Amino acid sequence: MRKLYSALKIICLVALGITLICLVAVIAYVLIKGTGKLSFDLLFGDYKSSPSILPAFVGMLELVAIASLIAVPIGVASAIFLVEYTNNKGKLVRIIQVATETLAGIPSIVYGLFGYLIFVVAFGWGYSIIGGGITLAIMILPTIVRSTQESLLSVQGGLREGSYALGASKVRTIFKIVLPSASGGIVTAIILAIGRVVSESAVLILTIGMVVNKVPQNLLSPGTSLALDIYYFASNGYRDEAAATSVVLLVFVIFLNLLASGIGKLIKKSTGEEK
Amino acid sequence: MIDFTGKMNISVKDCNLYYGDFHALKNINIEIPEKQVTALIGPSGCGKSTFLKILNRMNDLVEDCKITGSFKIGNIDIFDKETDINALRKNVGMVFQKPNPFPMSIYDNIAFAPRTFGIKKRSELDEIVENSLRRASIWDEVKDRLKKSALGMSGGQQQRLCIARSLAANPKILLMDEPTSALDPISTGKIEELMEELKKDLTIVIVTHNMQQATRIADNTAFFLLGELIEYGATDDIFSSPGDERTERYITGRFG
Incomplete structure (x- = not known):
């Protein structure tokens, strides 16, 4: 028996080691390949002739703004209705529960296709930042509803x-x-949802196009985002630039995650729930 | 606006309450005099807390709860359509079994009710906060940390804060649902002294599991069993010469 136990322990330890290596390897590889190539030109340089992620910055900010302006009020208000006005019980709640769970599990390319068929084709907007933003809002809505519901339910009766x-x-x-x-809990959920908007690519390929060398003039212009830039650079022979862009994206996502847990803690502290 | 300035005795006639099919309170008739402490005793599940929650209509929040009968405070009908439920609850305060301070500062906890009813002026709020905390005899313990979170206080302090929070609404009646069952003997003693003091201006109805507590603080005692009011009278009479065998068995600790 003792042998079996120590064997089990070793197997688990090896598994943990593999997990750690995978995590560290990805981050380390991206950092090593990309950090050296980070330059002023890449970040803010002339995007018309050489690779620059300035248009992607602008696109990203606009997408985050549109998606959260739409999804946050609607999502939070829906959750308030479900928890506070229906006691989180009843048929309507069950239907929405199943729907949100299903929607949260759908691959994002399906949302992309939906956005493409509705905004690009049916509405005739063509590739546009606004179409992409709305599609992203629809994509993060279920997550915001669910996590807001959970936060509201955890408030003591x-x-x-x-x-x-x-x-x-x-x-x-x-x-x-x-x-x-x-x-x-709600703010944490919103920031994590913004993280998904920042790192999303599949939806955007089908909705905002991939115009990497133009800053969008208005919300109906096509555009790009960081994740799309990575794809574009990598498939057009700019591998180092793709890695450098990955570094930027990685830093953004890590920052958003830290911000999420930091703000959650700060709010708990200000109400005295945590010292 | 309903008028809570008259006599504040509580009069309940033919009270029946159902949770779905369950008949939780059966034909309760009781007259609770003003400016006295009335204790509701009885084993768990006998309906005493349910009865208490009728008086500030907290049962409205419970689904499938049906209530019949006549319920009056002074000459105000609790369930009348004209009776504003929020005004009722302002005048009929409630302290719960588990202290439930809001996750905000001590000051904001106490100022919550006056702010609800439109008092905004800082000086006025300051005065209400100090008065309420003094009436709940906790002012000296917290006066230097009014801006600190109420969650940092001990359980006994939290419960007295909750009493102060109710007092800030300037209620005429205070309902207390086992207010000391989660507290140590010293905190319990403080709250009992407090009730002695408060009954000078307030009608107090308290649910308690503690017989000694009932004898110490209550002028009147009502014994509930399985949804019925078995016996009701002056506390001294109930405990020295109970009229019903079931009351006697309960207060002597032979069941329940």
């Missing part, structure tokens, strides 16, 4: 009761007691 017992209305209870208590 005693707080709601306490507020009602003081004569506060439902609206006041939701805005002054429930939402502040849940805000750490």
Whole structure:
């Protein structure tokens, strides 16, 4: 028996080692290949003639703005309705639950195709930042609804009761007691969703085009994003530039993740839930 | 606007309450006098907390809860269409079994109810906060950390904060649902002293599992069993010469 136990332990340890190597290898490889090639020209240089990710920066900011302006209010409000007004029970809630779970599991290229057929073709917008932004909003909506629901459900029932017992209305209870208590979880969920917008590529290939050498003039212009630039550079012989862009994207995603946990903690601290 | 300035005695007639098919309260008739402490005792599940929650209509939040009967505070009908539920709850405060301070500062906890009812002026709020904390005899312990989170306080302090928070709404009646069951004996003693003090201006109805507590603080005691009100009268009478055998068996600790 003892032998079996120590063998099991060794197997698990080896598995952990492989996991660590995979994680470190990817990050290290990207950093080693890409960091050296990071330059002012690549970041902010003349994008018309040589590779530059300036248009992608602009595209990314616009996409993040559009997607979160649409998905955050709708998603948070939907979750509030489900949890606070239907008690998270009933047929409607179950249907939405199944729908959000299914939608969250769909490969993003399917959202891309949807966005392509609706915004590019049916609406006749062609490839556009706005079409891509709306498609991304639809893509992150289920995640925002679900995680907001979870955050609201984790607010202790005693707080709601306490507020009602003081004569506060439902609206006041939701805005002054429930939402502040849940805000750490909600903000974290929103930032993680923004992380998905920043790193998404499949949706954008089909909706905003891949125009890497022009800064979008308005929301109906086609554009590019960091992830698309990586694909474009790699498939057009600019491998080092692709790696350098990956470094930038990696840094962004790591930053967003740190921000998410940092803000979550900060909010908990400000309400006294954590010291 | 309903008028809570008159006599604040509670009068309940033919009260029946159902959770779905379950008949939780059966034909309860009770008159609770004002400015006294009335204790509701009985084994778990006997309906005493359910009864308490009728008086500030907290059962409205429970699905499938059906209530019949007549319920009056002074001459206000609790369930009348004209009775504003938020005004009712402002005047009928409630303290819960588990302390439930809001995750905000001590000051903001106390100021929550006055702000709900439109008081914005800083000086006015300051005064209400200090008064309420003094009435709950916790002012001296917290006056230097009003801006600190209420969650950093001990359980006993949190419960007195919750009492102060209710008092800030200036209620006429205070409902207490086993307010000391989660607290140590010293905190319990402080809250009992407090009730002695508060009943000068307030009608207090308290649910308790602790017989000694009922004898210490309550002027009147009501014994509930399986959804029925078995016996109700002056605490001294109930405990010295119970009229019903079931009351006697319960208070002598032979069941429940």
